[in-house]
Amino acid sequence: MKKIPQTPFDVNQIRRDFPILSKKINGKPLIYFDNAATTQKSEKVIDAVCQYYKYDNANIHRGVHTLSETATAIYEKTREKVKTFLNAKESDEIIYVRGTTEAINLVANSYGRQFLEEGDEIILSEMEHHSNIVPWQQLCDEKKLKLRVIPINDKGELLLDEFEKLICPRTKFISIVYISNSLGTINPIKQIIHKAHEHEIPVLVDGAQSTSHMMVDVQDLDCDFYTISGHKLYGPTGIGVLYGKKHLLEKMPPYQGGGDMIRSVSFKKTTYNVLPNKFEAGTPNIAGVVGLGAAVDYINTIGLDVIAHYEHDLFKYATNTLSNIDGLKIIGTAADKTAVISFLCGDIHPHDIGTILDHNGIAIRAGHHCTQPLMERLGLTATARVSLAFYNTKSEIDYFAESIPNLFRIFS
Ligand code: PMP
Numbered sequence: 001m002k003k004i005p006q007t008p009f010d011v012n013q014i015r016r017d018f019p020i021l022s023k024k025i026n027g028k029p030l031i032y033f034d035n036a037a038t039t040q041k042s043e044k045v046i047d048a049v050c051q052y053y054k055y056d057n058a059n060i061h062r063g064v065h066t067l068s069e070t071a072t073a074i075y076e077k078t079r080e081k082v083k084t085f086l087n088a089k090e091s092d093e094i095i096y097v098r099g100t101t102e103a104i105n106l107v108a109n110s111y112g113r114q115f116l117e118e119g120d121e122i123i124l125s126e127m128e129h130h131s132n133i134v135p136w137q138q139l140c141d142e143k144k145l146k147l148r149v150i151p152i153n154d155k156g157e158l159l160l161d162e163f164e165k166l167i168c169p170r171t172k173f174i175s176i177v178y179i180s181n182s183l184g185t186i187n188p189i190k191q192i193i194h195k196a197h198e199h200e201i202p203v204l205v206d207g208a209q210s211t212s213h214m215m216v217d218v219q220d221l222d223c224d225f226y227t228i229s230g231h232k233l234y235g236p237t238g239i240g241v242l243y244g245k246k247h248l249l250e251k252m253p254p255y256q257g258g259g260d261m262i263r264s265v266s267f268k269k270t271t272y273n274v275l276p277n278k279f280e281a282g283t284p285n286i287a288g289v290v291g292l293g294a295a296v297d298y299i300n301t302i303g304l305d306v307i308a309h310y311e312h313d314l315f316k317y318a319t320n321t322l323s324n325i326d327g328l329k330i331i332g333t334a335a336d337k338t339a340v341i342s343f344l345c346g347d348i349h350p351h352d353i354g355t356i357l358d359h360n361g362i363a364i365r366a367g368h369h370c371t372q373p374l375m376e377r378l379g380l381t382a383t384a385r386v387s388l389a390f391y392n393t394k395s396e397i398d399y400f401a402e403s404i405p406n407l408f409r410i411f412s
């Protein structure tokens with residue numbers, strides 16, 4: 001992969017790139033620990049979107065005028081950027097969608113409806129986000145398929161032996177999260193894909209969390225599908241990517257019908273466009289694509305390897321610090337983890353933890369994190385969750401840790 005020149009990592013300098021990080025919440029400096037829900041946007045991303053609307057706004061593809069040609073060029077150039085970012089073979093393998101949820105729905109509705117038949121089985125895992133469960137359940141209801149679920153151990157790791165036992169001649173698809181948004185577990189996705197391919201089973205990787213924390217090379221992983229949510233990658237909401245191997249995307253029917261995805265339309269017969277347009281019906285989120293491109297550029301100037309290194313150090317520091325707080329219990333202790341720490345404080349409800357911390361300017365998430373089956377497996381209804389990004393600091397973690405004893409005092 002082409003190496004992009006990087007500037008040395010200076011977290012204070014980086015923080016200045018994100019306007020929101022200088023905001024005060026309840027009179028206290030904002031400590032943003034809700035990055036697994038969505039990440040903050042750098043000035044570069046915000047400016048790119050503003051710039052587009054101020055000076056370049058036009059609809060893409062259909063126009064013959066200069067503005068439309070400019071908008072189309074930006075839109076397609078970003079596809080190239082994303083292709084390079086993921087090390088996909090071709091830019092046709094990059095489909096713009098709203099985010100991971102839409103990407104999975106696209107694959108379930110297009111690939112699933114076309115190629116899966118009654119009695120076939122789909123393997124998921126116990127730690128999936130609802131968006132990697134519900135579309136498959138809907139497909140199962142419609143086509144009389146079966147869902148099989150890889151169990152986890154108490155640390156929050158997949159039981160790979162059990163996974164292998166689930167594979168059978170009826171297994172026709174596997175859809176697995178790379179990094180769990182609730183536990184931070186990094187799944188051995190390459191190993192899973194390798195095993196699946198021994199049985200010629202295609203694998204979709206839910207990359208909603210992983211893309212911002214580690215370098216992803218879809219050719220090296222050899223995944224058949226990979227999903228991105230732009231807003232978790234420091235880009236805008238409402239834009240994401242489905243990567244798919246070309247030979248699979250080519251044989252899949254369109255997901256939605258409308259403008260742009262057709263070659264010709266008549267009342268007798270409609271023929272469809274080639275990739276990637278076949279899957280991009282209607283006017284897309286052009287400004288979102290512009291912002292996503294700016295986010296990828298921004299990340300490239302720092303370097304995902306540099307980001308991963310900094311975040312890993314920060315994550316270890318946070319784990320040690322939280323482990324030493326009396327009464328605080330970390331949920332999810334997998335050997336391979338990053339960025340996400342779920343926890344409980346005695347029997348204080350996670351929502352109360354979140355509300356009290358907010359008084360101190362600390363934004364965390366509390367709830368089931370859209371992983372209710374995982375919560376059920378762990379015998380919980382909710383956790384509190386700290387999720388880190390490369391603009392977070394050790395002093396923020398210290399401040400967070402100092403706020404916890406007060407929480408216990410309030411609820412004692
Ligand atoms: N999968 C995982 C692991 C996630 O963390 C999320 C978002 N929390 C999703 C899927 C859904 O992503 P989006 O809402 O951006 O479509």
